[in-house]
Amino acid sequence: MRPWTAALAAASFSVVVASSPLPVIVAGRVVFRVVDPGPYGTLAARVQAIDQQICEAISREDVGKPNMIVVQRGGLWSVFIGKTFLVSVYAGDAKLYGQPPKKVAELWAARLKEAFPLVQPLGQMTDKSVATRLDRPLATAQTRPVKVPPEHWGIANTYILLLWKAREVSRETQAEDDLRLAAEIIEDAARHYLAPPVAGGGHEPGTCPSLRTCRDCQAVMAAALAVEEDKRDVATALAGALASDEQATRAVRQAFEYVRHIDQPRFMAERVRMAWQLWQRLAARAARLCPSLEAVQAPAAATPGEAKAAGA
Structure with missing residues (x-):
């Protein structure tokens, strides 16, 4: 192992608490950002929890044809895919987007609906060209x-x-x-x-x-x-x-x-x-x-x- 690498590995990659909005990423794409730590203590812990829910959804739900649902959960507007909970909108998130919580949840649901098909196994894809796209192109655009x-x-x-x-x-x-x-x-x-x-x-x-x-x-x-x-x-x-x-x-x-x-x-x-x-x-x-x-x-x-x- 290289000397720098050994030293970095020994440091175990300590985590710092972010004070600015953190992105939520699906298939390499930023789908939305969160800024309110909610009940998770830190923003980093909340993002990690969202990541875990996204992984659960990929394992359990039909991400090729995502059934996105926006409902209230525990008094908070929340996003589900099928029966799997993904994320709730907290007051700080709504303030960041300058929209009511329900509108923010609907926006997040729409962006997740676009991103989820990109995480399908290639063999299950109807349109396999999405595997090489950075973003979903317009219908008239040529994939490069x-x-x-x-x-x-x-x-x-x-x-x-x-x-x-x-x-x-x-x-x-x-x-x-x-x-x-x-x-x-x-x-x-x-x-x-x-x-x-x-x-x-x-x-x-x-x-x-x-x-x-x-x-x-x-x-x-x-x-x-x-x-x-x-x-x-x-x-x-x-x-x-x-x-x-x-x-x-x-x-x-x-x-x-x-x-x-x-x-x-x-x-x-x-x-x-x-x-x-x-x-x-x-x-x-x-x-x-x-x-x-x-x-x-x-x-x-x-x-x-x-x-x-x-x-x-």
């Missing part, structure tokens, strides 16, 4: 595959391999393996964010027939993580900050849960999208965290990652 900018081919291919490994872990060692793989993903995000851009080389993500052994792709993946000497301390600090960031660790956790839910054909169809979206989510968090870290390390230093985040 995800295109990763050449300067990010290395990190996208790296994440494809790591997400594949996450699918392959055994139940007996899952907790330990998840910590190790999550630490690698976080470390690689910090390093790629601060590494000089590398344009192209190797194979475009999703096209290499032997990604684990291809010398060209391996070279590009290594270059994507090659932090210059004067940025290494910042990269180490950024990796630690990401490991303690609720939104960053949640992005990794959700990616693991999703790749284990889908079958292998679906994984192969979606692997580029999943890897690219994981990088985008982590890059967005790095963009929020890195400036303060650099101010401590080197106040006048420029950030190569700022340009990357703009293109992510």
Whole structure:
């Protein structure tokens, strides 16, 4: 295990309490945001509970043809899919959206209805092209595959391999393996964010027939993580900050849960999208965290990652 990865895994990815709205994500899409912790104590705990209900729904309900229901539950307007409860609207959520609670619940139900079909196993999909879509296109739109900018081919291919490994872990060692793989993903995000851009080389993500052994792709993946000497301390600090960031660790956790839910054909169809979206989510968090870290390390230093985040 790499030294940074070992240190991050040992830290066990501590969770911080978020004070800003947190997204609820289904199939890699933000479907809505919540801001009120309700009876869960913290906003992070509430989002985790919503995630668990969504997983329950995927297991129990027909997500291909979702039957969304908006009713009152315990005095709160709530969203169900079939008989499975998903989420209630609290006062803070209604204030965030500037709408009455019932209207917010109806909005959330509509967005969930659009997102749920994307989590079906590929074999059950009537329209299999949705497996490669970032969002549901208009009926007249032509579906296009995800295109990763050449300067990010290395990190996208790296994440494809790591997400594949996450699918392959055994139940007996899952907790330990998840910590190790999550630490690698976080470390690689910090390093790629601060590494000089590398344009192209190797194979475009999703096209290499032997990604684990291809010398060209391996070279590009290594270059994507090659932090210059004067940025290494910042990269180490950024990796630690990401490991303690609720939104960053949640992005990794959700990616693991999703790749284990889908079958292998679906994984192969979606692997580029999943890897690219994981990088985008982590890059967005790095963009929020890195400036303060650099101010401590080197106040006048420029950030190569700022340009990357703009293109992510």
